Amino acid sequence: EIVLTQSPGTLSLSPGERATLSCRASQSVSSSFLAWYQQKPGQAPRLLIYGASSRATGVPDRFSGSGSGTDFTLTISRLEPEDFAVYYCQQYGSSPGTFGPGTKVDIK
Amino acid sequence: QLQLQESGPGLVKPSETLSLTCTVSGGSVSNSGYYWGWIRQPPGKGLEWIGHIYYTGNTYYDPSLTSRVTMSVDTSKNQFSLKLSSVTAADTAVYYCARHVPPYGGSFYFDPWGQGTLVTVSS
Secondary structure, eight states, X not given: OOOEEEEOSEEEEOTTOOEEEEEEESSOOGGGOEEEEEEOTTSOOEEEEETXXXXXXXXXXXXXXXXXXXXXXXXXXXXXXXXXXXXXXXXXXXXXXXXXXXXXXXXX | OOEEEEESXXXXXXXXXXXXXXXXXXXOTTOTTOEEEEEEEOTTSOOXXXXXXXXXXXXXXXXXXXXXXXXXXXXXXXXXXXXXXXXXXXXXXXXXXEEEEOOTTXXXXXXXXXOOEEEEEXX
């Protein structure tokens, strides 16, 4: 089973700043099958990115994903008030797919 | 727009069976391009995949839960269901149903998700 580690655990930033979230896998994720989800309090996770860098339908272009192999990054170019949330990465290159522990982006 | 909605008891006694149903609207569980399944999130913790089902009834469960999990699908009602037996307090969680999207050569990512339902295991 592939284990995902996310860093930092918490990221404290101000609106308008750039956020860089990291997801590292214990072994290579085949075909860059890596997804990112956003979860706000009391809500279900929402798919943001799949295939490491493809934005899901309706996701603003300030969200971008990159990476391959074992190292992946989610970047939010300019934080909007609605972006403060928890972000999870998930690998689906091998079965069962596994989630990272999450990074909380909160307001500084 | 595809929507999923979980339903079922919010309180289950220890050693009993948790039963949830997910109703799909705006699309069909019989769509051959997708699978359907369940993910849970214990309070204040991360996400745990439980398993999935195909419209034909084929299933696959997380190995750690396989002895206690049963999933079924009712294409006539556009629903699929989860049963988790012999529950303990450790099964207390928000349970989400989600469409499983299968890329060629990979496992699944999940989109969209239901709003989730909290199931508490307590006497």
